[in-house]
Amino acid sequence: MYAVLALVVGVVVGLFVHPTVPDWLAPYLPIAVIAALDAVFGGLRARLDHIFDAKVFVISFVANVLVAAFIVFLGDQLGVGAQLSTAVVVVLGIRIFGNAAAIRRHIFKA
Amino acid sequence: MPGAERPAGPHEPERPAAASDPTAQPTSQPTSQPTSQPASQPASQPASQPASQPASQPASQPASQQTAQPTSQPTPEPTSQQTSQPTSQPTPRRPGRARSTGIRVLVAGLCGLLGFALVIQVQRTASGDNLATARPDDLVQILDGLQRREDDLNGEISALQDTLGRLKSSGASSEEALAEAQRQAEALGILTGTVPATGPGVSMVIADPQNRIPPEVLLDAIQELRNAGAEAFQVGEVRIGVDSAFTGSAGAIKLDGTQLTAPYTIEAIGDPPTLAAALAIPGGVLDTVRRAGGTMDVSQSDSIVIDQLRVPRTALYARPADG
Numbered sequence: 001m002y003a004v005l006a007l008v009v010g011v012v013v014g015l016f017v018h019p020t021v022p023d024w025l026a027p028y029l030p031i032a033v034i035a036a037l038d039a040v041f042g043g044l045r046a047r048l049d050h051i052f053d054a055k056v057f058v059i060s061f062v063a064n065v066l067v068a069a070f071i072v073f074l075g076d077q078l079g080v081g082a083q084l085s086t087a088v089v090v091v092l093g094i095r096i097f098g099n100a101a102a103i104r105r106h107i108f109k110a
Numbered sequence: 111m112p113g114a115e116r117p118a119g120p121h122e123p124e125r126p127a128a129a130s131d132p133t134a135q136p137t138s139q140p141t142s143q144p145t146s147q148p149a150s151q152p153a154s155q156p157a158s159q160p161a162s163q164p165a166s167q168p169a170s171q172p173a174s175q176q177t178a179q180p181t182s183q184p185t186p187e188p189t190s191q192q193t194s195q196p197t198s199q200p201t202p203r204r205p206g207r208a209r210s211t212g213i214r215v216l217v218a219g220l221c222g223l224l225g226f227a228l229v230i231q232v233q234r235t236a237s238g239d240n241l242a243t244a245r246p247d248d249l250v251q252i253l254d255g256l257q258r259r260e261d262d263l264n265g266e267i268s269a270l271q272d273t274l275g276r277l278k279s280s281g282a283s284s285e286e287a288l289a290e291a292q293r294q295a296e297a298l299g300i301l302t303g304t305v306p307a308t309g310p311g312v313s314m315v316i317a318d319p320q321n322r323i324p325p326e327v328l329l330d331a332i333q334e335l336r337n338a339g340a341e342a343f344q345v346g347e348v349r350i351g352v353d354s355a356f357t358g359s360a361g362a363i364k365l366d367g368t369q370l371t372a373p374y375t376i377e378a379i380g381d382p383p384t385l386a387a388a389l390a391i392p393g394g395v396l397d398t399v400r401r402a403g404g405t406m407d408v409s410q411s412d413s414i415v416i417d418q419l420r421v422p423r424t425a426l427y428a429r430p431a432d433g
Contacts, residue, residue, distance in 0.1 A: 007221040015229055
């Protein structure tokens with residue numbers, strides 16, 4: 001619940017504060033957001049499965065973000081940044097969909 | 111964990127129980143501590159396990175007692191442990207609770223960060239100024255697209271410029287054509303008698319005192335003048351056009367339905383000497399007039415004004431044909 005509250009607070013803060021994203025971060029921000037979304041969906045699913053562990057969540061969140069950003073960074077260095085970021089988005093999207101399906105089964109029992 | 115809690119169990123319950131432990135502890139601990147814990151645990155746990163085991167293990171049953179003791183000792187110990195664990199759990203939970211609140215704060219912070227980053231990214235995407243931060247591949251693609259579009263637009267520009275040049279030249283030529291048409295219209299107007307004309311020419315007066323001059327003489331005069339290059343004629347008050355006709359008879363000559371009265375004045379624009387010579391050729395107009403008893407007076411002039419106009423006729427049937 002507090003996580004949801006924090007999410008809402010973050011959104012509101014983001015709406016009212018208009019920070020300039022530093023250039024070095026800009027290419028990785030969307031991927032990092034997707035990775036964090038994946039972690040959040042995984043955490044939500046774990047919570048509904050009653051196996052939620054905050055430590056696991058924090059570590060998976062940070063690791064997801066870092067790994068996704070690193071993969072994109074590596075892709076940029078290798079000259080396949082666009083393709084690799086697409087791959088990351090696809091994989092994370094599949095995971096998000098899987099988690100969303102599990103959450104849906106929990107909530108709607110269907 | 112149990113191994114780590116066991117040494118901490120006996121020491122800690124006494125201090126927190128007296129100092130600051132929650133309500134659950136003082137109720138359960140004072141009841142359990144005086145009865146079971148001081149009796150069994152200090153004897154069995156701290157330094158008593160190694161001490162009691164050698165004491166009860168007189169090296170006679172090394173194998174069986176060691177197997178029997180863990181089986182016999184856990185029977186009191188689980189009870190004591192289970193009593194001590196709930197009592198001692200608040201103590202490890204204290205740092206645990208702090209850790210869990212810390213982790214909760216961390217989770218909340220991460221979630222807030224996610225929302226923040228989400229909104230920022232959405233705003234960046236919506237603002238559309240992510241060109242500066244796009245990666246080189248994308249920039250190259252964008253550049254390619256822009257160059258292709260530029261090529262297309264350049265082609266369009268050249269095509270439009272061609273069209274513009276064509277239209278301009280055709281406009282200029284149409285202007286020329288208009289001027290040419292104007293000149294033609296003026297020439298034709300002079301020829302058909304719809305515009306006034308002035309220029310050098312001759313003016314002649316044919317007197318017919320005996321009324322014996324037929325219309326043919328006037329027609330011959332006009333034809334001679336035309337042959338000599340005259341360009342505009344006026345007989346009396348009537349302009350000669352392409353469809354002019356002399357009718358009537360001698361003494362009552364009509365030109366285009368208008369009655370002419372002697373003396374007949376004919377004005378013609380052209381080269382004056384040529385026109386005068388054409389009228390004076392032997393067997394020409396002058397001789398004919400004289401044979402009819404009339405006189406003809408021709409005067410050359412540098413400025414003959416022909417100001418009578420004819421009503422232009424619009425063709426009923428004839429239409430201009432292309433080509």
